[in-house]
Amino acid sequence: MNLILERTDQVKFFTNMKEVFSALNISCHDYDWFVSDIETNGLVISEGWHSGVELEKIITSNDIQFIWAVFSAFPIGTRFAVAEPPYVDGNPNYWNASEPKPQIEKAIFEIACWDSSATILIGVNPTMAKSFKSIYTDTIELKNAAR
Template identity: 60%
Template sequence: MNLILEKTDQVRFFTDMKEVFAAAEIAPQDYDWYVSDIETNFTPEGFDVGDQWIRGEELASLIHKQEIQFIWAVFSAVPKGTRPTVSEPPYVDGNPDYWDGKDPAPQLEGALFEIACWDSSATILINLPERAQRAFIAKYSDTQPLTKAARV
């Protein structure tokens, strides 16, 4: 099941990836990440807002050192040490696949799951492992199936 967290006061602000990972009990360092379609509230020193591969350890360090709000972004998790070819970068801004009432799959071929930051007002979780889904819902009870949020 794919999930969305929006329209709630259960979070201080949406798309704080440190909080998203903690709620889902996901250790970013357990994966490598392709991060794309990025817009943040500020650009920390040493971080590029262009589409990029980032090692899990680097991502964990970045989000724990800085309080970053990802306004738009897609975090695609892949097994450590793999770097699938990116023919079309995953995107969230204007992506109709989130809202057509179907359950989308991760956009990046080879990705295990995807976390999308939607306009600083929603967090979309695609293909999260079941354990992570349960943990996220336990932390944020306002989480809903993405198909209920369809904006057709």
């Protein structure tokens, strides 16, 4: 399922990953992460592979807003060379009313931070989608936000 949260006052600020993970009712520890196309409000985070433990330390010990970023979730222990890192800035697949899939083929799901004004969820399962939508009732299906 692909969802987007934008144009709402239900969040203090968009793309606060602590709140995103909480709303999805998941723990960073449950996955390994490939993080790419990163721009933050000041904290420098390296593009590439991060364990869930490492990522959780980063997002819980800092008041960080991701302006642009793609978080791709994988089963724990996954590591491989990524030839084309996922990107969000300028990616037309979010807005063409298609049903995009995570940009890395083996990813379970993807979370995209869009210009600090939207949170995009790609390929989340129905349980995660229901949890997120119960917290952020302004969430809509991404295909309905096509521009």
